[in-house]
Amino acid sequence: MGILDGKKIMVTGVTMNTSIAYAVARIAQEQGAEVIVSNFGRGMSLTNRVVKKLDPVPAVLDLNVTDPQALADLPGVLREHGFDHLDGVVHSVAYANPATALGGAFLTTGWEDVATAVHTSAYSLQSLTMAVRDLLSTGSSVVGLTFDATVSWPTYDWMGVAKAALESTNRYLARYLGPDGIRCNLVAAGPVDTIAKKAIPGSTDFNAVWEQRAPLGWDPKDATAVGKAVVALLSDWFPMTTGTMLHVDGGLHSTGA
Template sequence: MLLQGKRLLVTGVVSTKSIAYAAARLALDEGAEIVLTGFGRGLRITERLGEMLGCEVLEMDVTQPEQVEAVVARIDEKWGALDGVLHAVAFAPAAALDGGFLTAPWEDVATAMHVSTYSFAAVGREFGPLLAKAGGGSIVGLDFDAAFVWPGYDWMGVAKAGLESCSRYLAHALGPAGTRVNLIAAGPLRTVAASAIKSFEVFENVWQERAPLGWDDTDATAVGRAICALWSDWLPAVTGEVIHVDGGVHAVGGALPKAAPAAEIPAPALEIAAVR
């Protein structure tokens, strides 16, 4: 049981297809106790999914300090400490996506940065003392590789770049208390968040053409397993990392197609490879 006795807080469970749902389901299978959070119109959905999983659900909008503080107080009352957090929260108004990079007003850009970037640090700050009580614990956030421009991603791409930097600074700030802070850069998945990006097919095509291991954009299990690994005690010296769970696309040059299976490589080429 990889997570036996671990006490975890999971944000972002808004459908059975979400990464957060996959992580929560797998963590429960591995022995963890979990509290979910939701807010706004999605809270009712999170509550229904919480009933399915057998988890308590609390209201928490990460941009509302009083709600975050209330959840901290409830977790302190319930468990007295916390072993892990999943920050699975991101949002950008429509004007900041799909070609809106040069036209989005500051108000919309500010919203994207507040929800998708600053809130990661805020969650780390507020839950840090509870994690310290458990010996440090592990904060995991969700990323999408910010090293490149992705058509239509626009200000969300900028926010994710900020998230990567924020994660490193948070790892530095919370490290003395033993808290590990890492991001998972997942390949594209057909989640609620993905439905907001009109150019999502571009992402799908890139992964179909270039992922050395292949990629199933309907199954978040691989990402959920990586999150559970980071929550566990098996990676005690890993912090400030962006771990790619994307079928290998991040490692492949932009112009390179996926390699042909060995059976399709001419025999002489295989012989040369063997000699080398």
């Protein structure tokens, strides 16, 4: 028996097999879940190829989480694929313009680029959750992914601000959905060598920081530990945990210089 036996889980943001979302989808299936995944636009070709490595091969939705009409249509699309309810939703979506909002441009970034980062990376947690609200019920779990925004990071800039907004959004979702028995949590991952990470100028420097300071060590090429944590939060093993941020970073968050 797996800890997600019989559960229906939606995983957004699946791209390459190096992505955290892919690891979540793979481990969720191993633990008995029926999984459906999504990506958006040009990334769809990557997703359609990589899901062939999963068994069974899940359906892939083309979902722009910043498009109100796409969100309005989502429950119907899910039902067409046999997902008449959702036991879990994984939010693995983020974007900030690398040329203007990342890489040290913080002091000169214009509002339009800031708005894009916040909308895509933070507000979408609320809008996605509310889009599928009628498919969620007591025991359902919403899990998002963050890169600890309680501190500033070199080059992360407005994505860091967006992640801080994401972390606050998670707490408010937990407050308002808790009375209906719906849990909302985040996993703060260490640096994983995904496509998204590689788009951040200077992000490879994070690997050296983790190599030096993480008490348990850290492998940036393996998202398995993060995927397992997400799956655990999707399961019934955390029935009274909501509004929290679980660190899966080799312990680096607990260390000083």
